[in-house]
Amino acid sequence: MARRSLSKLPSNPGTMFIDGEWVHGTREETIDVVNPATERSFAKVPRGSREDAKRALDSAADAQKGWEMLPPLERASYLKKMAALIRAKSEQLALVLTSEQGKPLFEARLEVEGSAAHFEYYAEFARRIEGDVLPSDNPAQTVMILRLPIGVVAAITPWNFPSAMVARKLAPALVTGNTVVVKPSSNTPLSAIEIVKIAEQAGIPKGVVNLVTGDGSEVGDELCGSRKTGLVTMTGSTEAGRKIMQRASAQMGKLILELGGKAPLIIWRDADLEWALRCALWARYWNCGQTCISAERMYLDREVKPKFMSKFVELTKGLRIGDPVSAGTDLGPMVSARERETSEEFIELARSEGSSVESGGLRPPSMPKGWYLEPTIIDDVGQDSPLVQKEIFGPVVPVLEVESFDQAIELANDSEYGLASYVFTRDNRNVMKAMHEIKFGETYINQVGPEQLQGAHTGFRMSGLGAEGSRHGLELYTQMKTCYVDWSDKPALPYLFPYT
Numbered sequence: 001m002a003r004r005s006l007s008k009l010p011s012n013p014g015t016m017f018i019d020g021e022w023v024h025g026t027r028e029e030t031i032d033v034v035n036p037a038t039e040r041s042f043a044k045v046p047r048g049s050r051e052d053a054k055r056a057l058d059s060a061a062d063a064q065k066g067w068e069m070l071p072p073l074e075r076a077s078y079l080k081k082m083a084a085l086i087r088a089k090s091e092q093l094a095l096v097l098t099s100e101q102g103k104p105l106f107e108a109r110l111e112v113e114g115s116a117a118h119f120e121y122y123a124e125f126a127r128r129i130e131g132d133v134l135p136s137d138n139p140a141q142t143v144m145i146l147r148l149p150i151g152v153v154a155a156i157t158p159w160n161f162p163s164a165m166v167a168r169k170l171a172p173a174l175v176t177g178n179t180v181v182v183k184p185s186s187n188t189p190l191s192a193i194e195i196v197k198i199a200e201q202a203g204i205p206k207g208v209v210n211l212v213t214g215d216g217s218e219v220g221d222e223l224c225g226s227r228k229t230g231l232v233t234m235t236g237s238t239e240a241g242r243k244i245m246q247r248a249s250a251q252m253g254k255l256i257l258e259l260g261g262k263a264p265l266i267i268w269r270d271a272d273l274e275w276a277l278r279c280a281l282w283a284r285y286w287n288c289g290q291t292c293i294s295a296e297r298m299y300l301d302r303e304v305k306p307k308f309m310s311k312f313v314e315l316t317k318g319l320r321i322g323d324p325v326s327a328g329t330d331l332g333p334m335v336s337a338r339e340r341e342t343s344e345e346f347i348e349l350a351r352s353e354g355s356s357v358e359s360g361g362l363r364p365p366s367m368p369k370g371w372y373l374e375p376t377i378i379d380d381v382g383q384d385s386p387l388v389q390k391e392i393f394g395p396v397v398p399v400l401e402v403e404s405f406d407q408a409i410e411l412a413n414d415s416e417y418g419l420a421s422y423v424f425t426r427d428n429r430n431v432m433k434a435m436h437e438i439k440f441g442e443t444y445i446n447q448v449g450p451e452q453l454q455g456a457h458t459g460f461r462m463s464g465l466g467a468e469g470s471r472h473g474l475e476l477y478t479q480m481k482t483c484y485v486d487w488s489d490k491p492a493l494p495y496l497f498p499y500t
């Protein structure tokens with residue numbers, strides 16, 4: 001396919017959306033949005049200020065009661081319209097996404113469809129925001145647990161899924177009656193802006209959805225520390241998650257944090273090796289390895305490791321690195337020069353530790369422009385190495401050997417992270433063992449992700465707090481409230497004053 005021209009994209013699509021209007025904010029300063037495949041800036045968005053964040057929070061707070069008062073089914077009708085509008089514009093949205101983030105257009109299309117599906121899925125919950133009605137310990141009384149909206153939600157999103165992460169937060173927040181301020185990553189603000197434009201087009205009342213672009217340390221910090229924010233839902237690094245927790249603690253702000261990962265992938269001797277290889281390849285390298293559920297360390301049964309390695313190296317070398325808008329590209333560039341340098345530092349470390357770089361390790365000579373990096377396999381690496389312990393958000397993977405399935409589980413669990421994990425085996429006892437003993441929020445057995453809407457996306461340890469997706473994720477956007485209702489003609493309680 002011929003290279004698509006970025007001139008088809010609006011040159012400056014981005015401003016901020018506050019109280020139903022597209023505004024430039026209080027500052028002149030802007031942030032360049034750079035195409036990772038060309039290293040050229042193709043749009044600018046305002047570098048929002050604390051003042052802009054405060055105005056967006058005021059707008060969301062003012063709109064919240066009116067939005068809450070609508071029947072959930074009416075709120076859901078906006079979500080359904082958004083899903084339809086996203087699908088109608090899907091090709092344009094995918095092109096914006098690829099242009100700012102670098103993933104192959106094929107993957108961008110899947111992500112955009114996933115965004116539409118989030119709105120559709122949570123719209124279906126309009127009739128299922130369920131509380132409890134319970135018998136009281138006292139006569140002629142009823143206990144009711146209601147699920148109310150929390151109020152204003154700050155939705156802070158990362159760059160690796162710049163469309164789907166916005167949808168995953170907006171949809172459950174809105175259907176449960178909250179209003180929202182979106183703060184996208186400065187690397188990739190345009191996809192979030194497109195989703196907010198679609199909310200506007202769907203006719204969502206003014207103030208219900210707001211968007212402020214800018215730095216996490218300023219705009220994000222203001223959103224997290226404000227008394228007006230009822231819930232912060234953030235997807236991003238563990239480091240930023242920790243800062244957000246500290247900031248939100250002043251107001252005892254509620255939190256959903258979807259943070260870093262270091263997913264282990266175990267292949268046992270009885271697995272379908274051909275299938276496991278194809279899955280391992282994709283699980284490590286989709287989105288150029290920039291996925292929180294990426295298979296970031298592989299544990300191979302010693303019986304299959306030699307065969308696995310020779311085939312895995314061959315398949316890795318066969319991946320097509322190229323222009324992400326061209327059909328037939330498997331790996332696009334990484335999102336930024338900084339992210340590529342971080343991955344390169346891990347490759348350097350592997351060399352200095354005496355590990356063996358079995359494939360890749362360099363910038364591909366065929367792509368002199370753009371932040372490309374060859375997919376890289378590291379052998380002879382120890383469990384304690386930072387390559388195995390730290391998140392590598394790029395196409396670099398250490399492979400280790402194990403002697404027993406129990407050892408594989410033990411090494412998999414030896415991590416500060418606990419998000420996703422993968423197991424390939426046909427032995428039912430191993431499957432059950434993995435389900436119970438691998439202490440990670442997700443285990444994919446004989447398959448790969450991405451996670452599905454009805455699953456709870458959640459993590460053990462430093463991978464976060466709460467969950468997204470599923471009815472469990474929805475409930476976190478609600479505040480429980482218990483009401484004790486007396487309906488007797490002659491109310492009486494044995495413990496009131498005066499005591500006898």
Ligand code: NAD
Binds near residue numbers: 185219234259261419
């Ligand atoms: P990041 O932490 O740098 O930024 C994420 C968002 O948080 C951005 O919008 C950023 O501006 C904001 N932010 C940063 N510091 C902040 C602060 N002090 N206060 C408020 N907001 C702040 O993450 P990233 O580099 O954009 O994304 C990559 C990371 O995201 C990886 O660690 C990856 O594992 C993680 N991730 C996790 C999931 C998941 O579901 N668990 C999904 C995708 C990405």
